[in-house]
Amino acid sequence: MSVPSVVGVYIFTICLIVPVLVYALVKHLWNQPLQNGPGYFYGIEVPAGFYEGRGRSWLKGYHAMLAALYLACAVALGAIVATRRWEMTPLWAGGFALLFVPSMFAFQAWTRHKLGVDPPVRPVALALASRRLGDYISWPAEALVVALVGLSWWLLLRHAGAHFDWLTPLLWSWVALGFLPGKIATVRASWPLPTERTEEHYRYQDAMRRNSIRVMNLYSWSTVVILFGIALGHGGWSAARRIPWLPWSVMGVFLAVWGTMMVAVFRGERMAATVGRDLIPAGSWRTPFRRATLMMSNSRPYLIWFAIWFGGILAFLGYALWQGQLFK
């Protein structure tokens, strides 16, 4: 049996990512603003007849935005295939995420600005259960992540050649280690609980919180696998460099973690759609002391973390682009 090349790994990755993206579009994203039923748009209560009037054009605008994002993704993929620049695959996948996430955030923020600036005030319930970091975050697992990142850097610093591209491991280390503050922000974040069906709202909120942390854990592990793979391939001991199946092994582990992460993402989406449908959406009301929020991801600590973490990734990529390292 012949040993597959690195190009094969890239093609295999593309073949896995494309169906997942299509599934996400069809199953979750296309009608996401309607996930709380026709009385709401992205969790914000809308007046009767909204979808006969401006709601229809909003939905069209949302669909147009999704179509444009996916079209850009398809065009970029087409360019990779046509030019056979398979090494651009990570940039293609990451670039789509970089374009997609802020676009969705911006659309939600615009929706909130237009619709939900003054939702009704309701009495609020306060859960008296303590949320300790240790109940949500596994410290031994975090220590292992730090240890593997440290080991990767030790290998790279000892063995990497003079012409090694240091920006890549730096970026992956930033991505992997940057998740911990995000998890802490997620544990601390919450959205207000209404006084009706409080127990159900509380359980739903906690389940969403745990799912977000699970996704972050898996994302973090997938990047650690890549970093460790780079360290073994470029900086690792000479025996490791001679293992022909190393790229495939690393990619196999990465895809297993990545696949589990996607399952967690879709499970969270399904839970939000099924369990959350009958509950009062967070964005449709406000408390006497707190403005309406769309979800936990709209809490201030989470947004600050995301801005720093995501901004860091953009800065790395911008610097690489400026240095001409991305299109070498």
Place this chain on the structure above:
Amino acid sequence: MFLTLQHDDKRPIYQQIADGIKALIARGELREGMTLPSVRQVAGDLGVNLNTVAVAYRQLQDEGFVTVRHGAGAVISSRSPHPIDGAEMYKPLHTALTELVLRGLSGREIVEAVREQLGLLQQKRGTR
């Protein structure tokens, strides 16, 4: 276990929090040794200032309902609330009765209401 805060309540927020916790202790829902969430968590969840929650917790501590242990947070106290003299003890009752009289309730209606509320309180304690 949840504490409800009304938007039309005229009491300050810290008082609503302190009174709510006391009501849960009275009903037996919060029992000796149970830990309250941290000041930071409560302030974050409600969207109020840290000091507001800290004042509520301090009041509960001063009245002997909770013990604040360094590192462990606020724990429902094993001791009875600090003893107070008779006149001080009946002050809240006097205020509540005055309010009911001013609202036009007769003596019999007030007694019935007090009996009913007391019954509810005891019933909840009894079920635990």
